[in-house]
Amino acid sequence: MNDISNLIYELPKMKAGEELKSALEYIPHYDENIRMENDAMRLMELNELYNIYLPSEMSLEIYSKLYLAMLRSLQKKGTKLAIQQKNENFKAIQQSNYSGIIGGSDSFTIIGASGIGKSSAISRAISLITENRIIEVQNPYVKIIPCLISQCPFDCSAKGLLLEILRKVDELIGSKYYENALRARATTDMLIGNVSQVSLNHIGLLVVDEIQNICNNKSGNSLVAVLTQLINNSGISICMVGTPESSSFFEQAMQLARRSLGLHYSNMPYDNYFKEFCKTVFRFQYVKQRTELTDAVIEWLYEHSNGIISIVISLVHDAQEIAILNKKEILNIDTLNEAYKKRLNMLHDYLNPSIVINRQTSRHKKHKCLVEPCKIGILEADDKNSIVELAKIAKRQELDFLELLKERFSVTEVNV
Incomplete structure (x- = not known):
């Protein structure tokens, strides 16, 4: 019979090195004969491009950070301090006077440019860490969610976020916390106590995505204060995920900056990983005329994607879709250019590579040559x-x- 004090042994063994890379990697099955199928079949199979996942250094760091944060949270459950905190939370729900016993600076951030694969890396890491299951402890009997992912509300409503956490907990373990909170018409202060208690009992790690919503909203500071109080009253680790604009918000004050230490990523450099990723994606060709990937095409992809992986996928996908629909049936610079101009025109102002490789495939502005x-x-x-x-x-x-x-x-x- 498993005991709550042995909760950490319910997690899968932590992986590292080549074993971790192999576990995180996912390359869908590809049959070369698909290129000879009808247009509808090929267009449907083309979506397999979006399922490709090659782990980068960012993926490995995110996995390690999430695993250790989750481990730290689970180690606190069942301790004497956790029991004392449960009693304090119960009293606080009635009095709205909270005091943190078990808490600490257990929050961190994962900040990176949009489209570089943060959410995919987090999703792959969590599925590997938790094996997509709920931990059931028999003594005392309790269901624990190793990692719960929520999203920062667009209006930064603290009450909205707290209710969403309760709703997701109910969805995963079959409880009725959300329903009870609505029936009691719980205020934000009461919800902080409720969610702290629920987190202490049932949640290992809480991931709050789209945290950049706090930047341009007057309720941003209040939401961060609620998350901080949640950390202090529940002892769980909270990971905040967002784009670089959220960094300027957290740098405003010491108490915010201290809560936002973590991982920061920029656009991918033109390195061996980017080249290997392009080679992997280029293998998935659904047009009838197969082409080989050249260095010039890799350079073109980097220049036109700014090193953003999701845009590389979109370019290769849309270029093949266009080639199939207009019967060109080839993936080359021409079809890639067509996809870039027709499908990614709204992103042109944002795709400004830090390094432009000046080759024959580079973009040139058309201008009239007036040199005598x-x-x-x-x-x-x-x-x-x-x-x-x-x-x-x-x-x-x-x-x-x-x-x-x-x-x-x-x-x-x-x-x-």
């Missing part, structure tokens, strides 16, 4: 496209010097 032919001839003959002479021409004719430079040299732009 005779001057170019003199320049090439006398000084082999001297940068100084080119600068003089650009100044004299009021041209964009950088664009002229790109026409004659291999240029790499770096944002500083």
Whole structure:
């Protein structure tokens, strides 16, 4: 008979290294013969692209952080302090006067650009850690949710978030906390006590996604204060997930910054992982004419996605969809360009790579060349496209010097 003091042994063994990479990775089955099927079948199977998951360094770090945070929360359950905290929470529900006994700074953040795979990494890590099951303890009998994922309300309503936590707990373990809270018309103060008690009894780790909603809302500070109180009164770890704009909010004050220490990620660099990811995705071709992935196409994908994995998937998916529908039946630069212009036009202003690889596949702005032919001839003959002479021409004719430079040299732009 399992005991609550041995709760941590109910979790699967922590993985690391190649074993962890292999467990996190998911590559759907692909049959080469699908390319010969009818259009409808191929278009449906094309959606398998969205199921591809290759773990990166970010994935490994997120897995470790979530596992250890969950472990720390579960270790507190069943202790003497946890029992004392339960008694305090029960009194506080009546008096709205809370005091944290078991709490501490058990919150952290996972902050990264939209589309880089934060949510996918969290989902894969949690499914691996919890094996998608509820832990049942017999002595005393209680059901524990190792990890509960909720979402920050768009209006930053503290009451809305607390009720949503109760609703999800009911959904997973079959309780009636949400129904009882509605029937009692519980105030926010009462809900803090209720959710603290429920978290102490039934939740290991709480993940609050879309935390960037707090940035431009006057209720943002109140919501963070509620989460802080929840940590102090329940002892559970709380992970807040959001985009980089939430960093500026947490940096406003020391008490906020202390609660937001964690993992921060930017767009993916042009490295071996990105190349390997492109090679994996490119294997899933559903057009009739198969093409091989070249370095030029990988560079094009990086330049037009800004290193954002979800956009790479969208480009390859939409390019094939367009190629099937218009009967071109090939995945190449032309169909990728068509997908970029037609399907991703609303993202063009956001896709500004930190490094632009200047190759034949790079995007060039169309402009009228006003450089006098005779001057170019003199320049090439006398000084082999001297940068100084080119600068003089650009100044004299009021041209964009950088664009002229790109026409004659291999240029790499770096944002500083």
